[in-house]
Amino acid sequence: MSQKINGVxxxxxxLPGEIEVWQFVESTARTLFGRFGYGEVRTPxxxxxxLFVRSVGEETDIVGKEMYTFEDKGGRSLSLRPEGTAPxxxxxxxxxxxxxEPVSRWFYMGxxxxxxxxxxxxxxxxxxxxxxxxxxxxxxxxAELMDVVVQFLEALGLTDVTLNINSLGDDNxxxxxxxxxxxxxxxxxxxxCADCQQRLERNPLRVLDCxxxxxxxxxxxxxxxxxxxxxxCRAHFTDLQRKLGVLGIRYVVNHRLxxxxxxxxxxxxxxxxxxxxxxxxxxxxxxxxxxxxxxGLGGPDVPAVGFAMGxxxxxxxxxxxxxxxxxxxxxxIAVADEGSQDQGLALxxxxxxxxLKVDFDTRGGSLKSQMxxxxxxxxxxxxxxxxxxxxxGQAKLKPMAGGEPIPVALDAVxxxxxxxxxxxxxxxxx
Ligand code: AMP
Numbered sequence: 001m002s003q004k005i006n007g008v009x010x011x012x013x014x015l016p017g018e019i020e021v022w023q024f025v026e027s028t029a030r031t032l033f034g035r036f037g038y039g040e041v042r043t044p045x046x047x048x049x050x051l052f053v054r055s056v057g058e059e060t061d062i063v064g065k066e067m068y069t070f071e072d073k074g075g076r077s078l079s080l081r082p083e084g085t086a087p088x089x090x091x092x093x094x095x096x097x098x099x100x101e102p103v104s105r106w107f108y109m110g111x112x113x114x115x116x117x118x119x120x121x122x123x124x125x126x127x128x129x130x131x132x133x134x135x136x137x138x139x140x141x142x143a144e145l146m147d148v149v150v151q152f153l154e155a156l157g158l159t160d161v162t163l164n165i166n167s168l169g170d171d172n173x174x175x176x177x178x179x180x181x182x183x184x185x186x187x188x189x190x191x192x193c194a195d196c197q198q199r200l201e202r203n204p205l206r207v208l209d210c211x212x213x214x215x216x217x218x219x220x221x222x223x224x225x226x227x228x229x230x231x232x233c234r235a236h237f238t239d240l241q242r243k244l245g246v247l248g249i250r251y252v253v254n255h256r257l258x259x260x261x262x263x264x265x266x267x268x269x270x271x272x273x274x275x276x277x278x279x280x281x282x283x284x285x286x287x288x289x290x291x292x293x294x295x296g297l298g299g300p301d302v303p304a305v306g307f308a309m310g311x312x313x314x315x316x317x318x319x320x321x322x323x324x325x326x327x328x329x330x331x332x333i334a335v336a337d338e339g340s341q342d343q344g345l346a347l348x349x350x351x352x353x354x355x356l357k358v359d360f361d362t363r364g365g366s367l368k369s370q371m372x373x374x375x376x377x378x379x380x381x382x383x384x385x386x387x388x389x390x391x392x393g394q395a396k397l398k399p400m401a402g403g404e405p406i407p408v409a410l411d412a413v414x415x416x417x418x419x420x421x422x423x424x425x426x427x428x429x430x
Pocket of ligand 1: 083114116121122123124125126127128283284285286287308309310311312313
C-alpha cells in the first residue's frame with residue numbers, strides 16, 4: 001500500500017462546514033472596509049527577500065528566524081510573505097500611486113507565512129486582514145483606522161476586546177529613549193530570560209513585549225517611552241486620544257506596547273481579546289504608523305498607518321460563541337421511484353437557477369434512506385417526487401421542523417418556499 005502524505009505542519013486545511021465562519025469574517029470585512037472607502041489590493045504571496053529585510057528589519061524574529069526563504073531557479077532570493085504591509089507599500093511605490101491621488105486607502109486579506117512554534121492561534125500559514133492608509137500624517141487618520149477595526153469587531157459580534165495604544169516617538173526623540181532603555185536593561189541583565197539577554201544586544205525594544213513574568217516586571221519598572229516624546233510627537237499622541245474620545249472609542253494607554261516590527265513611528269496599537277480560548281495568543285490584531293517606510297524602500301516621502309488582524313484568531317473566538325454559519329438548504333428533493341430520478345435532477349437544477357439552495361441525492365436509493373439524508377441535511381423542506389406528482393404537477397412541501405405539509409404546484413416551488421416565514425438568517429447583516 002502507498003504511504004499516506006500529510007499536509008505541512010502548521011498549515012491547516014479548511015473544509016466545508018468550517019469555511020463558512022471564515023467567509024462570514026471575510027464578507028463582513030469587505031462590507032466594512034468598503035464603507036470606510038478602503039479598496040482591496042492583492043499582491044503575490046512571494047516577494048524579493050530584501051523587501052522584508054529592509055522594512056520589517058533584519059533583527060526582528062520575523063525576518064531573523066521565521067521567514068520561508070528560498071532561491072528560485074534564477075538564483076534570486078525570494079520569501080513567502082510573512083506580513084502584508086511591506087508588499088502593499090512595494091506595490092504602492094511601484095505603481096506610483098502617490099502621483100495619482102494624495103490619500104489612498106487599501107485593504108488586503110490572504111495567507112501569510114512564518115516558521116513559528118505552533119500552538120493554539122499560532123500557525124505557520126495563517127490569514128490576515130489588514131488595511132493601510134497612505135498620505136495622511138494626521139492623528140485623525142490613526143483614529144479612523146482604529147474605528148474601522150472597532151466597527152469590524154462589533155459587526156462580528158466580538159465585543160470583549162481591549163484597544164491598547166502607545167507612541168514610540170520618531171527619529172527625533174526615540175534615540176534618547178532607546179539609550180536610556182539599553183542602559184536600564186543592562187543594569188538588570190541578570191533578571192532577564194535568556195532570550196531577552198540576546199534581544200538586549202540585537203533589538204532591545206523587544207524585551208518590552210516578552211511574555212516572561214520576570215521580564216515584564218523589569219520592563220514595567222523601566223523608562224517610560226511617553227516621557228521621552230518630543231513636542232510634535234506628544235501633540236500627535238494627545239490629539240489621537242482626543243479623536244478617539246470624539247469617536248467614543250475606549251482605549252488603554254500602555255507604554256510597554258512596542259510591537260515586534262522595526263518600521264513603526266509614533267502611534268502603535270493592539271487589540272487584545274480576553275477570551276481564554278486564545279491562551280497567550282490573545283492579540284487579535286495590531287498596527288501603527290510607519291511614516292518612514294516608503295522612503296526607506298526607495299519610494300516617495302509618504303506617511304502611512306496600517307493594521308493587520310489574524311483571521312485564525314477571530315475565527316477561534318467566533319467558534320467559541322457557538323453560532324452556526326452554515327447556510328442550510330431550502331429544500332431536499334427525494335424521488336419515490338427510479339423513473340422520477342431524471343425529473344428530480346432537472347427540478348433541482350431549475351430551482352437552483354431560480355435561487356433556492358437545493359439538496360438532491362445523485363445516488364438515488366430507497367425513499368427511506370433519502371429521507372434520512374434529508375433529515376441530516378438540515379433542509380427546511382422536503383419534496384417527494386414520484387409518478388403521481390409528475391402526472392398531476394402537484395406535490396407537497398414537508399416542513400422538516402414539523403407541521404402540516406404545504407401543497408405546491410411543481411412550477412411554483414421557489415415562490416412557495418420563499419413565501420414561508422423563515423427563522424432569522426444565521427449571518428447577521430452588516
Ligand atoms: P503581526 O503582523 O505580528 O503584528 O500580527 C498581526 C496579527 O496577525 C496578530 O495579532 C495575530 O492575530 C495574527 N498572527 C500573527 N502571527 C500569527 C500566527 N503565526 N498564527 C496565527 N495568527 C497570527
